Structure formats: C-alpha cells, structure tokens
Amino acid sequence: MNLExxxxxxxxxxxxxxxxxxxxxxxxxxxxxxxxSIQDLIxxxxxxxxxxxxxxxxxxxxxxxxxxxxxxxxxxxxIHFWHSDYPQLLKEIHSPPLILYVLGKLPTLKEIPIxxxxxxxxxxxxxxxxEKIVNELVExxxxxVSGFARGIDSISHRCTVxxxxxxxxxxxxxxxxxxxxxxxxxxxxxLFNGGAIVSEFPFGTxxxxxxxxxxxxxxxxxxxGVVVVEAGIKSGAKIxxxxxxxxxxxxxxxxxxxxxxxxxxxxxxxxxxxKLTTGIEDIVQELEFYFNVDAKEKQTSxxxxxxxxxxxxxxxxxxxxxxxxxxxxxxxxxxxxxxxIALALELKGIVKQYPGKFFIKS
Numbered sequence: 001m002n003l004e005x006x007x008x009x010x011x012x013x014x015x016x017x018x019x020x021x022x023x024x025x026x027x028x029x030x031x032x033x034x035x036x037s038i039q040d041l042i043x044x045x046x047x048x049x050x051x052x053x054x055x056x057x058x059x060x061x062x063x064x065x066x067x068x069x070x071x072x073x074x075x076x077x078x079i080h081f082w083h084s085d086y087p088q089l090l091k092e093i094h095s096p097p098l099i100l101y102v103l104g105k106l107p108t109l110k111e112i113p114i115x116x117x118x119x120x121x122x123x124x125x126x127x128x129x130x131e132k133i134v135n136e137l138v139e140x141x142x143x144x145v146s147g148f149a150r151g152i153d154s155i156s157h158r159c160t161v162x163x164x165x166x167x168x169x170x171x172x173x174x175x176x177x178x179x180x181x182x183x184x185x186x187x188x189x190x191l192f193n194g195g196a197i198v199s200e201f202p203f204g205t206x207x208x209x210x211x212x213x214x215x216x217x218x219x220x221x222x223x224x225g226v227v228v229v230e231a232g233i234k235s236g237a238k239i240x241x242x243x244x245x246x247x248x249x250x251x252x253x254x255x256x257x258x259x260x261x262x263x264x265x266x267x268x269x270x271x272x273x274x275k276l277t278t279g280i281e282d283i284v285q286e287l288e289f290y291f292n293v294d295a296k297e298k299q300t301s302x303x304x305x306x307x308x309x310x311x312x313x314x315x316x317x318x319x320x321x322x323x324x325x326x327x328x329x330x331x332x333x334x335x336x337x338x339x340x341i342a343l344a345l346e347l348k349g350i351v352k353q354y355p356g357k358f359f360i361k362s
Contacts, residue, residue: 005030006080007067010098011202012058017098019046021081063202070203076103076175088323089113092356093221093247097200101175103187104196106222107143107168109358110320112290114283115145115219115244117237118152118229119262126230126262127155129254133227134159136280140291143168143195145223147215150180152229152237161189170219171199172211179207198222216240217247224287225250227277231265238265241274248355250286252277289352289360290320306350309333313341314350317361324357 009020009030022044027033033041033055041052071078079085079100087106090096100106107113114137118126134144134156144160146153148169160167167190171179175197178184187197200218201211216239220226226244228251231237241251253274256263270276275286284291306314309331316322316330324342328335342359345351351359 001029001080001082002031003078003080004064004068005034007078007099007202008058008060008064009033009055011060011063012055014051015055017095019044019051020098022046024082067203070176071101074103074175076101078102079106087222088325089224089356090218090221093217095217096221097218099200100218101199101201101203102196103175103198104191105194106196106198107145107166109224109290111166112137112140112142112287113145113168113223114142115223115226115240116152116156116229117146117216117219117226117240118231119235119237120149120151120153121262122151122155122230123260123262125256126152130155130229131159133229133254133277133280135163137227137283138163138165140280140284145170145219147172147212147219147236147240148179148183148186148197149212149236150182154180154183154186157183157186157190160195161186161193164193166193166195168196168198168222170215170222171197171201171207172215173199173207174201174203174205175199176203177206212236213239217243220244220247220249223249224290225252225283227252227254227283228266228269228274229254230256230260230262231269232261233264233268235265238269241265241269245274250275250283250355252283252286254278289354309337309341310345310350313338313345314361317351317359319360321354321358321360324359327359 023033038052041047042049079102081098130152144156144167146156148171157167169190173179220240220243226241228237228241244251251274253266253269254277256266312331316327324338328338349362352362353359
C-alpha cells in the first residue's frame with residue numbers, strides 16, 4: 001500500500017477514518033480510490049457526491065511533501081493500520097488510528113505494555129505512589145505507556161528512563177511539536193532506552209485541547225491495562241480509564257483520601273468495578289499469564305484427545321498468547337472456524353481467551 005497516497009487520503013476534509021476503511025475495503029488501495037469515478041465512490045456508504053468530488057480534486061502536494069520530508073529528516077516511521085508492525089492490541093479497539101507516526105520501537109506483548117496515567121497536578125502522595133508503582137512494574141520487565149503530559153504522565157516516563165527501561169509516550173500533537181516544552185529532554189532519553197514517541201497526528205499539528213481525548217484512546221488501546229493514579233471526576237485520566245473499560249481493558253485504580261478532589265475519580269472507578277490497586281501484585285493477579293509465561297507452558301503430548309484441527313490450533317499458540325488472526329494464518333484455518341475451535345478448547349479447559357481475541361494454553 002502506497003504510504004504517500006494513504007496520507008493524502010487521510011488529509012481530505014470530512015473523510016474520516018471510518019470512511020477511509022470502507023474505501024480501502026472496496027477499492028483495496030488509495031491509488032484505486034483516487035482513480036475511481038464519482039459514480040463508483042458514491043456507492044460507498046457515507047460518501048456523497050460532494051465528498052467524492054473533494055476526494056478526486058484534493059490537492060495537498062505541498063503539505064504531503066512536508067510530511068514525507070519530516071519523516072525522512074527525523075527518522076520516524078508512518079505505520080498504517082494494515083502494516084505488520086501495527087500494534088495488534090490497538091487494532092482491536094473501536095476506531096483505531098489509520099496511521100501512527102512513530103519514533104523508536106513499539107513494544108510487543110512480551111514487553112508487557114502497561115499504561116500509567118493521572119492528574120497533571122499530583123499531590124505528594126500521588127508522586128510517591130506513581131514512583132512506587134512504576135518502579136515495581138519496571139522491575140517486572142513492563143513497558144510503561146503514558147501521555148507525556150505534566151504530572152503523573154511525566155513522572156511515569158522519567159521514573160522509567162531513570163531505570164533504563166522502556167517507555168512509550170503518546171502525544172496529542174505532531175512528533176515535531178513536543179508538548180509540554182519542559183519534556184523535550186525526555187525524548188532522547190526515551191529513545192535511548194529503546195522506547196518510542198508516538199502520535200496519530202501529522203507533523204506540524206499543534207497540541208490543541210481537542211487532541212488529547214483522541215490521544216487517550218491510544219494510550220489505553222496499546223496497553224494490556226491502565227493504572228490510574230489520582231484523577232478528578234472529569235479529568236483526562238478519568239476519561240482514559242473510561243475508554244479503557246469500553247475497550248475491555250483492565251483498569252487498576254489507586255485509592256486515595258475521600259476528602260481529596262484529586263482522588264475522587266479513582267475512588268469512583270473502584271466503586272464502579274475497577275481493581276483497587278495498592279501494589280504490583282494486584283496487577284500481576286489480573287494479568288498473570290503475561291508475567292508468568294514460563295509457568296504457563298505445557299506439553300502438547302499431555303493434552304487430552306483432540307481432533308486434528310484442535311491439535312493444530314493448540315500447537316500454534318505461543319507461550320505469551322497468540323491473536324486469532326495469527327492462529328488462522330499459521331493453521332490455514334479460516335478465522336470463523338478458529339473461533340469455533342477455540343470455544344470447544346475453552347470448554348475442555350485447554351485454552352483461555354483474553355481481551356482482544358488472544359489465546360493461551362491453560
């Protein structure tokens with residue numbers, strides 16, 4: 001898929017990501033979209049004649065040249081939704097980003113990506129808890145994901161790089177617009193330790209307030225779980241936690257004083273079913289198989305009697321879990337059939353399913 005044309009298509013006004021996915025599903029490539037007729041384009045749900053005309057007449061050569069030039073100059077990558085390096089966890093959320101602009105290396109599931117978020121103005125208690133939780137997560141080889149904002153986010157990133165561990169910073173601006181400015185020194189430290197700076201916004205995008213809720217779904221989407229340290233009822237961190245719950249992710253909330261507005265959001269999350277979290281063991285308990293991969297390995301020879309397709313399914317599973325699409329690719333069995341096999345194996349107690357259609361041996 002031609003990256004330049006995909007970026008160009010993403011820049012067309014009022015052609016959002018959902019419409020682009022429909023267009024690519026029908027026409028297969030951005031080139032075919034731009035070469036299609038108006039009559040062909042308006043056959044796609046949501047594409048009216050005026051929108052089709054905009055697609056075919058859209059001219060963004062100068063802006064597109066700037067994007068490509070910025071990618072080359074910074075050494076960043078633009079990873080589209082259909083690329084093999086696109087994070088599998090992020091693919092599973094509602095409305096995943098069409099393109100991720102990435103400096104550095106994205107984490108794998110083996111690197112246990114966990115998000116840590118919270119207020120921009122933490123108390124002494126909030127700072128202490130963040131450092132404690134992050135240090136414990138890093139000691140268990142987790143990758144810390146956060147939103148690069150002031151407060152809890154920045155503390156999380158700085159604690160991680162101080163331990164020479166991996167962290168992922170998700171921006172609400174373009175990769176070339178580092179916000180807040182006091183975090184500019186963090187960029188090199190994040191990259192030096194094998195982490196990544198990520199944004200779905202093109203180069204040159206300013207950190208407008210409307211960008212941050214959009215960013216938040218990526219923070220939670222590319223993580224196995226979200227730890228919330230101090231969050232007001234209407235804070236950005238609380239929004240991230242709510243999004244994570246909608247995505248089916250584990251949410252770990254740090255309890256705080258009942259008279260502290262900065263803990264009102266986390267306390268409410270606990271009331272609504274989030275995991276009350278006071279330390280690393282609370283997180284390990286919910287995500288056990290990622291922290292204890294070796295203990296989960298089993299010999300296929302010890303399995304009960306299985307049908308050939310079931311044996312093939314089980315043999316395809318990696319120790320840290322395998323996505324259903326990967327299982328279908330390895331076994332050469334259609335995805336819909338793999339899901340049926342998975343259900344049968346779950347009933348036999350041989351495999352377990354985790355959020356995002358990941359499967360692991362029981």
